[in-house]
Amino acid sequence: MMPMPVRRALRRWNRLYRETRLVALSLREKDHPVFAHVVVTRRCNLDCAYCSEYDTHSKPVPIEELLRRIDKLAALGTTTITITGGETLLHPDLEQAIARIRSYKMICVMITNGYLLSVDRIKSLNRAGLDRMQISIDNIEPDDVSKKSLRILDLRLRWLAEHAEFPVHIHSVVGAGTTRPDDVLIIQKRAKELGHLSTAGIVHDETGKIMAIDAESRRVLKEVEDNTRSAFSFARHNPWRKKLLAGQPNDWHCPAGGRHLYICEYGLVHYCMAQRGYPAIPLDQYTIEDCVREAKKPKPCAPYCTVFCVHRIAWVDQLRENPNQALVQLFPPDENTGASTIPAPVRVLQSLFSGSAGKTPSPTTVAFRKAAMRLLKIS
Ligand code: SF4
Ligand code: SF4
Numbered sequence: 001m002m003p004m005p006v007r008r009a010l011r012r013w014n015r016l017y018r019e020t021r022l023v024a025l026s027l028r029e030k031d032h033p034v035f036a037h038v039v040v041t042r043r044c045n046l047d048c049a050y051c052s053e054y055d056t057h058s059k060p061v062p063i064e065e066l067l068r069r070i071d072k073l074a075a076l077g078t079t080t081i082t083i084t085g086g087e088t089l090l091h092p093d094l095e096q097a098i099a100r101i102r103s104y105k106m107i108c109v110m111i112t113n114g115y116l117l118s119v120d121r122i123k124s125l126n127r128a129g130l131d132r133m134q135i136s137i138d139n140i141e142p143d144d145v146s147k148k149s150l151r152i153l154d155l156r157l158r159w160l161a162e163h164a165e166f167p168v169h170i171h172s173v174v175g176a177g178t179t180r181p182d183d184v185l186i187i188q189k190r191a192k193e194l195g196h197l198s199t200a201g202i203v204h205d206e207t208g209k210i211m212a213i214d215a216e217s218r219r220v221l222k223e224v225e226d227n228t229r230s231a232f233s234f235a236r237h238n239p240w241r242k243k244l245l246a247g248q249p250n251d252w253h254c255p256a257g258g259r260h261l262y263i264c265e266y267g268l269v270h271y272c273m274a275q276r277g278y279p280a281i282p283l284d285q286y287t288i289e290d291c292v293r294e295a296k297k298p299k300p301c302a303p304y305c306t307v308f309c310v311h312r313i314a315w316v317d318q319l320r321e322n323p324n325q326a327l328v329q330l331f332p333p334d335e336n337t338g339a340s341t342i343p344a345p346v347r348v349l350q351s352l353f354s355g356s357a358g359k360t361p362s363p364t365t366v367a368f369r370k371a372a373m374r375l376l377k378i379s
Helices: 004-028 063-075 094-103 119-128 150-163 181-193 215-227 239-245 288-296 308-321 323-330 344-353 363-375
Strands: 035-039 080-084 107-112 132-136 168-174 197-202 260-263 268-270 279-282
Touching (some): 004 308, 035 063, 035 308, 063 094, 119 150, 150 168, 181 197, 197 215, 260 308, 279 288
Parallel strands (some): 107 132, 168 197
16 A cells, blocks of 8 residues: 555545636536535534524434435536535445445535544545545534534544545634634644634624624634644635624625525525525525525625635635635735735636636637646546
Protein backbone atom coordinates (compact mmCIF):
# COMPACT_ATOMS: atom_id res chain seq x y z
CA MET A 1 0.00 0.00 0.00
CA MET A 2 1.19 3.56 -0.80
CA PRO A 3 2.41 5.62 2.18
CA MET A 4 -0.16 8.05 3.65
CA PRO A 5 1.54 11.31 2.46
CA VAL A 6 1.47 10.02 -1.14
CA ARG A 7 -2.17 8.91 -0.89
CA ARG A 8 -3.12 12.29 0.59
CA ALA A 9 -1.24 14.20 -2.11
CA LEU A 10 -2.93 12.17 -4.89
CA ARG A 11 -6.35 12.73 -3.35
CA ARG A 12 -5.58 16.45 -2.94
CA TRP A 13 -4.71 16.88 -6.63
CA ASN A 14 -7.71 14.84 -7.73
CA ARG A 15 -10.00 16.96 -5.52
CA LEU A 16 -8.44 20.21 -6.76
CA TYR A 17 -9.01 19.13 -10.37
CA ARG A 18 -12.64 18.22 -9.72
CA GLU A 19 -13.32 21.38 -7.69
CA THR A 20 -11.81 23.59 -10.40
CA ARG A 21 -13.98 21.81 -12.95
CA LEU A 22 -17.09 22.33 -10.85
CA VAL A 23 -16.36 26.03 -10.29
CA ALA A 24 -15.93 26.37 -14.06
CA LEU A 25 -19.23 24.54 -14.61
CA SER A 26 -20.97 26.79 -12.07
CA LEU A 27 -19.62 29.83 -13.90
CA ARG A 28 -20.78 28.52 -17.24
CA GLU A 29 -24.21 27.07 -16.35
CA LYS A 30 -26.59 29.34 -14.51
CA ASP A 31 -29.58 27.08 -13.84
CA HIS A 32 -28.34 23.87 -12.22
CA PRO A 33 -27.99 23.46 -8.43
CA VAL A 34 -24.45 24.15 -7.20
CA PHE A 35 -24.85 22.99 -3.58
CA ALA A 36 -27.37 20.54 -2.14
CA HIS A 37 -27.64 19.62 1.53
CA VAL A 38 -29.14 16.18 2.03
CA VAL A 39 -30.44 15.08 5.44
CA VAL A 40 -29.66 11.38 6.00
CA THR A 41 -31.22 11.18 9.45
CA ARG A 42 -32.87 13.70 11.73
CA ARG A 43 -31.78 11.80 14.86
CA CYS A 44 -28.81 13.05 16.88
CA ASN A 45 -26.87 11.59 19.81
CA LEU A 46 -26.38 15.11 21.31
CA ASP A 47 -28.80 17.89 22.28
CA CYS A 48 -27.16 21.28 21.71
CA ALA A 49 -29.32 24.02 23.21
CA TYR A 50 -29.21 26.25 20.11
CA CYS A 51 -30.06 23.50 17.58
CA SER A 52 -33.37 23.11 15.75
CA GLU A 53 -32.05 20.43 13.37
CA TYR A 54 -32.47 17.22 15.35
CA ASP A 55 -34.72 14.83 17.22
CA THR A 56 -34.01 11.84 19.42
CA HIS A 57 -35.97 9.13 17.65
CA SER A 58 -36.17 9.37 13.81
CA LYS A 59 -35.04 6.41 11.74
CA PRO A 60 -32.35 6.91 9.07
CA VAL A 61 -33.57 7.56 5.52
CA PRO A 62 -33.62 4.07 3.92
CA ILE A 63 -30.54 3.64 1.71
CA GLU A 64 -32.54 2.82 -1.46
CA GLU A 65 -34.46 6.08 -1.04
CA LEU A 66 -31.26 8.01 -0.29
CA LEU A 67 -29.58 6.65 -3.43
CA ARG A 68 -32.64 7.64 -5.50
CA ARG A 69 -32.36 11.20 -4.15
CA ILE A 70 -28.66 11.33 -5.02
CA ASP A 71 -29.41 10.05 -8.54
CA LYS A 72 -32.05 12.76 -8.96
CA LEU A 73 -29.68 15.51 -7.75
CA ALA A 74 -27.06 14.27 -10.21
CA ALA A 75 -29.66 14.36 -13.01
CA LEU A 76 -30.39 18.01 -12.12
CA GLY A 77 -26.67 18.73 -12.57
CA THR A 78 -25.79 19.32 -8.89
CA THR A 79 -22.06 19.80 -8.36
CA THR A 80 -21.60 19.39 -4.57
CA ILE A 81 -23.61 17.38 -2.05
CA THR A 82 -23.21 17.96 1.68
CA ILE A 83 -24.50 15.12 3.84
CA THR A 84 -26.09 16.50 6.97
CA GLY A 85 -28.43 15.59 9.85
CA GLY A 86 -29.04 15.16 12.77
CA GLU A 87 -25.88 13.17 13.24
CA THR A 88 -24.74 11.71 9.93
CA LEU A 89 -22.59 8.93 11.42
CA LEU A 90 -25.78 7.38 12.86
CA HIS A 91 -26.68 6.34 9.31
CA PRO A 92 -25.64 2.69 8.92
CA ASP A 93 -25.14 2.90 5.13
CA LEU A 94 -23.50 6.31 4.95
CA GLU A 95 -20.52 5.03 2.96
CA GLN A 96 -22.81 3.69 0.21
CA ALA A 97 -24.33 7.14 -0.17
CA ILE A 98 -20.87 8.76 -0.32
CA ALA A 99 -19.69 6.28 -2.96
CA ARG A 100 -22.82 6.97 -5.03
CA ILE A 101 -22.19 10.75 -4.89
CA ARG A 102 -18.59 10.21 -5.97
CA SER A 103 -19.66 7.91 -8.80
CA TYR A 104 -21.22 11.02 -10.42
CA LYS A 105 -17.97 13.01 -10.00
CA MET A 106 -19.74 15.34 -7.56
CA ILE A 107 -17.88 16.68 -4.53
CA CYS A 108 -19.01 14.95 -1.33
CA VAL A 109 -18.84 16.74 2.03
CA MET A 110 -20.19 15.50 5.36
CA ILE A 111 -21.01 17.32 8.59
CA THR A 112 -20.67 15.45 11.89
CA ASN A 113 -20.29 16.07 15.61
CA GLY A 114 -17.47 13.50 15.53
CA TYR A 115 -18.56 11.53 18.63
CA LEU A 116 -19.02 8.24 16.73
CA LEU A 117 -15.73 8.36 14.82
CA SER A 118 -13.32 5.47 15.18
CA VAL A 119 -10.17 4.55 13.26
CA ASP A 120 -12.14 1.89 11.35
CA ARG A 121 -14.90 4.36 10.43
CA ILE A 122 -12.33 6.91 9.20
CA LYS A 123 -10.74 4.25 6.98
CA SER A 124 -14.14 3.25 5.68
CA LEU A 125 -14.92 6.92 4.82
CA ASN A 126 -11.56 7.04 2.97
CA ARG A 127 -12.54 3.99 0.93
CA ALA A 128 -15.96 5.47 0.13
CA GLY A 129 -14.19 8.53 -1.31
CA LEU A 130 -15.28 11.30 1.08
CA ASP A 131 -13.91 14.67 -0.12
CA ARG A 132 -14.23 16.80 3.01
CA MET A 133 -15.45 16.51 6.61
CA GLN A 134 -16.74 19.32 8.80
CA ILE A 135 -16.75 18.79 12.56
CA SER A 136 -18.41 21.30 14.84
CA ILE A 137 -16.62 22.11 18.10
CA ASP A 138 -18.07 24.85 20.29
CA ASN A 139 -16.08 24.85 23.53
CA ILE A 140 -13.20 23.31 25.46
CA GLU A 141 -15.29 21.68 28.21
CA PRO A 142 -18.87 20.45 27.77
CA ASP A 143 -21.58 22.65 29.30
CA ASP A 144 -25.37 23.02 29.24
CA VAL A 145 -25.32 24.65 25.80
CA SER A 146 -23.02 22.30 23.87
CA LYS A 147 -21.15 19.04 24.37
CA LYS A 148 -19.22 19.44 21.13
CA SER A 149 -16.09 19.99 23.17
CA LEU A 150 -12.40 19.87 22.37
CA ARG A 151 -11.55 17.80 25.45
CA ILE A 152 -13.90 15.02 24.34
CA LEU A 153 -13.13 15.23 20.63
CA ASP A 154 -9.35 15.69 20.75
CA LEU A 155 -8.64 11.96 20.42
CA ARG A 156 -10.90 11.79 17.31
CA LEU A 157 -9.09 14.79 15.85
CA ARG A 158 -5.78 12.96 16.35
CA TRP A 159 -7.16 9.83 14.65
CA LEU A 160 -8.28 12.00 11.75
CA ALA A 161 -4.87 13.66 11.54
CA GLU A 162 -3.29 10.22 11.34
CA HIS A 163 -5.71 8.27 9.13
CA ALA A 164 -8.01 10.58 7.12
CA GLU A 165 -7.20 11.00 3.43
CA PHE A 166 -9.68 13.93 3.24
CA PRO A 167 -9.31 17.43 4.75
CA VAL A 168 -11.06 18.14 8.03
CA HIS A 169 -12.62 21.53 8.85
CA ILE A 170 -13.26 22.37 12.47
CA HIS A 171 -16.21 24.76 12.66
CA SER A 172 -17.19 26.73 15.76
CA VAL A 173 -20.31 28.82 16.22
CA VAL A 174 -19.65 32.14 17.97
CA GLY A 175 -22.16 34.38 19.77
CA ALA A 176 -25.32 34.36 21.90
CA GLY A 177 -23.66 32.36 24.67
CA THR A 178 -23.02 29.32 22.43
CA THR A 179 -19.47 29.28 23.67
CA ARG A 180 -16.84 31.22 25.59
CA PRO A 181 -15.44 33.30 22.74
CA ASP A 182 -11.77 32.70 23.59
CA ASP A 183 -12.33 28.92 23.48
CA VAL A 184 -12.67 29.31 19.72
CA LEU A 185 -9.10 30.61 19.46
CA ILE A 186 -7.79 27.63 21.46
CA ILE A 187 -9.78 25.26 19.20
CA GLN A 188 -8.32 26.97 16.14
CA LYS A 189 -4.78 26.64 17.51
CA ARG A 190 -5.29 22.92 18.18
CA ALA A 191 -6.78 22.41 14.72
CA LYS A 192 -3.70 24.01 13.18
CA GLU A 193 -1.32 21.87 15.27
CA LEU A 194 -3.02 18.77 13.89
CA GLY A 195 -3.05 20.05 10.30
CA HIS A 196 -6.83 20.61 10.20
CA LEU A 197 -8.58 23.73 8.91
CA SER A 198 -10.77 25.89 11.13
CA THR A 199 -13.57 28.39 10.61
CA ALA A 200 -16.00 30.23 12.86
CA GLY A 201 -19.68 30.79 12.07
CA ILE A 202 -22.02 33.41 13.48
CA VAL A 203 -24.96 32.28 15.58
CA HIS A 204 -28.35 32.74 13.89
CA ASP A 205 -31.97 32.22 14.84
CA GLU A 206 -34.18 29.48 13.37
CA THR A 207 -34.94 31.66 10.31
CA GLY A 208 -31.25 32.08 9.41
CA LYS A 209 -31.13 35.71 10.67
CA ILE A 210 -28.01 36.86 12.47
CA MET A 211 -28.44 37.18 16.26
CA ALA A 212 -26.95 40.05 18.22
CA ILE A 213 -23.33 39.35 19.12
CA ASP A 214 -21.22 41.17 21.66
CA ALA A 215 -17.91 42.97 21.13
CA GLU A 216 -15.91 40.06 22.57
CA SER A 217 -17.36 37.59 20.04
CA ARG A 218 -16.79 40.11 17.26
CA ARG A 219 -13.11 40.37 18.22
CA VAL A 220 -12.73 36.58 18.23
CA LEU A 221 -14.40 36.24 14.82
CA LYS A 222 -12.00 38.81 13.40
CA GLU A 223 -9.01 37.00 14.92
CA VAL A 224 -10.13 33.64 13.51
CA GLU A 225 -10.49 35.22 10.05
CA ASP A 226 -7.06 36.83 10.28
CA ASN A 227 -5.51 33.50 11.26
CA THR A 228 -7.17 31.64 8.38
CA ARG A 229 -4.47 29.86 6.42
CA SER A 230 -5.76 30.17 2.87
CA ALA A 231 -5.45 33.55 1.16
CA PHE A 232 -8.52 32.66 -0.94
CA SER A 233 -10.81 31.74 1.96
CA PHE A 234 -14.32 32.97 1.11
CA ALA A 235 -15.04 33.19 4.85
CA ARG A 236 -12.20 35.64 5.18
CA HIS A 237 -13.19 37.86 2.25
CA ASN A 238 -16.98 37.39 2.33
CA PRO A 239 -18.42 40.92 1.97
CA TRP A 240 -21.89 39.76 3.19
CA ARG A 241 -20.39 38.57 6.47
CA LYS A 242 -18.43 41.78 6.94
CA LYS A 243 -21.59 43.88 6.64
CA LEU A 244 -23.56 41.64 8.98
CA LEU A 245 -20.82 41.88 11.59
CA ALA A 246 -20.97 45.66 11.22
CA GLY A 247 -24.71 45.43 11.99
CA GLN A 248 -25.77 46.31 8.43
CA PRO A 249 -28.18 44.43 6.11
CA ASN A 250 -27.02 43.10 2.73
CA ASP A 251 -28.61 44.05 -0.58
CA TRP A 252 -28.36 40.85 -2.63
CA HIS A 253 -30.51 38.27 -4.37
CA CYS A 254 -30.63 34.81 -2.76
CA PRO A 255 -30.75 32.06 -5.43
CA ALA A 256 -31.87 29.28 -3.03
CA GLY A 257 -34.43 26.85 -4.40
CA GLY A 258 -32.38 26.66 -7.61
CA ARG A 259 -28.67 27.11 -7.02
CA HIS A 260 -28.95 25.76 -3.47
CA LEU A 261 -31.31 22.99 -2.36
CA TYR A 262 -31.95 21.52 1.07
CA ILE A 263 -33.47 18.03 0.94
CA CYS A 264 -35.14 17.07 4.20
CA GLU A 265 -35.58 13.56 5.55
CA TYR A 266 -38.97 13.32 3.78
CA GLY A 267 -37.39 14.04 0.39
CA LEU A 268 -38.86 17.54 0.04
CA VAL A 269 -36.89 20.42 -1.49
CA HIS A 270 -36.50 23.51 0.72
CA TYR A 271 -34.55 26.74 0.19
CA CYS A 272 -32.11 26.06 3.04
CA MET A 273 -32.08 24.58 6.55
CA ALA A 274 -33.38 27.86 7.97
CA GLN A 275 -36.22 28.34 5.45
CA ARG A 276 -37.88 24.96 5.45
CA GLY A 277 -41.39 24.80 4.01
CA TYR A 278 -40.52 26.73 0.82
CA PRO A 279 -41.19 25.44 -1.81
CA ALA A 280 -41.56 21.98 -0.16
CA ILE A 281 -41.92 20.14 -3.49
CA PRO A 282 -40.89 16.45 -3.58
CA LEU A 283 -37.39 16.11 -5.05
CA ASP A 284 -38.50 13.33 -7.40
CA GLN A 285 -40.88 15.84 -9.08
CA TYR A 286 -38.44 18.77 -9.04
CA THR A 287 -37.34 20.05 -12.45
CA ILE A 288 -34.87 22.57 -13.83
CA GLU A 289 -37.89 24.84 -14.47
CA ASP A 290 -38.64 24.67 -10.72
CA CYS A 291 -34.98 25.54 -10.01
CA VAL A 292 -35.12 28.58 -12.31
CA ARG A 293 -38.46 29.82 -10.94
CA GLU A 294 -37.56 29.39 -7.24
CA ALA A 295 -34.07 30.85 -7.65
CA LYS A 296 -35.61 34.03 -9.09
CA LYS A 297 -38.10 34.56 -6.24
CA PRO A 298 -37.22 37.36 -3.82
CA LYS A 299 -36.48 36.06 -0.31
CA PRO A 300 -37.56 38.43 2.50
CA CYS A 301 -35.01 36.79 4.82
CA ALA A 302 -32.05 37.78 2.58
CA PRO A 303 -30.89 41.07 4.18
CA TYR A 304 -29.77 39.45 7.48
CA CYS A 305 -29.07 35.93 6.17
CA THR A 306 -26.06 34.06 7.61
CA VAL A 307 -26.16 31.05 5.24
CA PHE A 308 -22.72 31.73 3.82
CA CYS A 309 -22.63 28.87 1.32
CA VAL A 310 -25.54 30.54 -0.51
CA HIS A 311 -23.67 33.87 -0.46
CA ARG A 312 -20.82 32.05 -2.18
CA ILE A 313 -23.09 30.81 -4.97
CA ALA A 314 -24.59 34.29 -5.39
CA TRP A 315 -21.07 35.61 -5.73
CA VAL A 316 -20.16 33.04 -8.40
CA ASP A 317 -23.32 34.05 -10.33
CA GLN A 318 -22.34 37.68 -10.01
CA LEU A 319 -18.86 36.79 -11.24
CA ARG A 320 -20.41 35.42 -14.42
CA GLU A 321 -22.79 38.36 -14.97
CA ASN A 322 -20.50 41.20 -13.92
CA PRO A 323 -17.00 39.87 -13.23
CA ASN A 324 -15.30 43.15 -12.47
CA GLN A 325 -17.88 44.23 -9.92
CA ALA A 326 -17.86 40.78 -8.27
CA LEU A 327 -14.08 40.70 -7.92
CA VAL A 328 -13.90 44.22 -6.51
CA GLN A 329 -16.64 43.31 -4.01
CA LEU A 330 -14.61 40.37 -2.73
CA PHE A 331 -11.18 41.93 -3.04
CA PRO A 332 -11.59 45.71 -2.55
CA PRO A 333 -8.61 47.86 -3.59
CA ASP A 334 -5.90 48.38 -0.96
CA GLU A 335 -7.12 51.14 1.40
CA ASN A 336 -3.78 52.99 1.35
CA THR A 337 -2.47 52.53 -2.18
CA GLY A 338 -5.68 51.85 -4.14
CA ALA A 339 -3.87 48.90 -5.81
CA SER A 340 -5.84 45.80 -6.86
CA THR A 341 -5.77 42.93 -4.33
CA ILE A 342 -7.28 40.32 -6.67
CA PRO A 343 -5.04 37.21 -6.59
CA ALA A 344 -3.55 36.29 -9.98
CA PRO A 345 -5.04 32.73 -10.14
CA VAL A 346 -8.54 34.17 -9.56
CA ARG A 347 -8.02 36.63 -12.42
CA VAL A 348 -6.93 33.81 -14.74
CA LEU A 349 -9.96 31.64 -13.89
CA GLN A 350 -12.30 34.60 -14.31
CA SER A 351 -10.94 35.53 -17.72
CA LEU A 352 -10.98 31.91 -18.89
CA PHE A 353 -14.55 31.15 -18.03
CA SER A 354 -16.48 34.36 -17.82
CA GLY A 355 -14.54 36.94 -19.81
CA SER A 356 -14.49 40.67 -19.15
CA ALA A 357 -17.79 42.51 -19.13
CA GLY A 358 -18.57 44.24 -22.43
CA LYS A 359 -15.36 43.08 -24.15
CA THR A 360 -14.94 40.61 -27.00
CA PRO A 361 -12.37 38.02 -25.89
CA SER A 362 -9.11 37.97 -27.87
CA PRO A 363 -8.34 34.90 -30.08
CA THR A 364 -5.67 33.85 -27.53
CA THR A 365 -8.24 33.96 -24.71
CA VAL A 366 -10.72 31.95 -26.80
CA ALA A 367 -8.06 29.33 -27.59
CA PHE A 368 -7.00 29.20 -23.93
CA ARG A 369 -10.62 28.83 -22.85
CA LYS A 370 -11.23 25.95 -25.29
CA ALA A 371 -8.07 24.17 -24.13
CA ALA A 372 -9.03 24.57 -20.48
CA MET A 373 -12.56 23.30 -21.17
CA ARG A 374 -11.10 20.21 -22.87
CA LEU A 375 -8.69 19.66 -19.99
CA LEU A 376 -11.51 19.92 -17.47
CA LYS A 377 -13.71 17.69 -19.65
CA ILE A 378 -16.44 20.33 -19.95
CA SER A 379 -18.00 19.88 -23.36
S1 SF4 B 1 -24.65 17.81 17.29
FE1 SF4 B 1 -25.37 19.04 15.56
S2 SF4 B 1 -27.35 18.10 14.97
FE2 SF4 B 1 -26.81 17.32 17.00
S3 SF4 B 1 -27.90 18.65 18.41
FE3 SF4 B 1 -25.81 19.49 18.18
S4 SF4 B 1 -25.94 20.99 16.51
FE4 SF4 B 1 -27.80 19.72 16.43
S1 SF4 C 1 -31.77 34.33 2.22
FE1 SF4 C 1 -31.78 32.37 1.19
S2 SF4 C 1 -30.20 31.15 2.18
FE2 SF4 C 1 -30.64 32.90 3.49
S3 SF4 C 1 -32.16 32.17 4.97
FE3 SF4 C 1 -33.28 33.09 3.27
S4 SF4 C 1 -33.70 31.43 1.83
FE4 SF4 C 1 -32.11 30.72 3.25
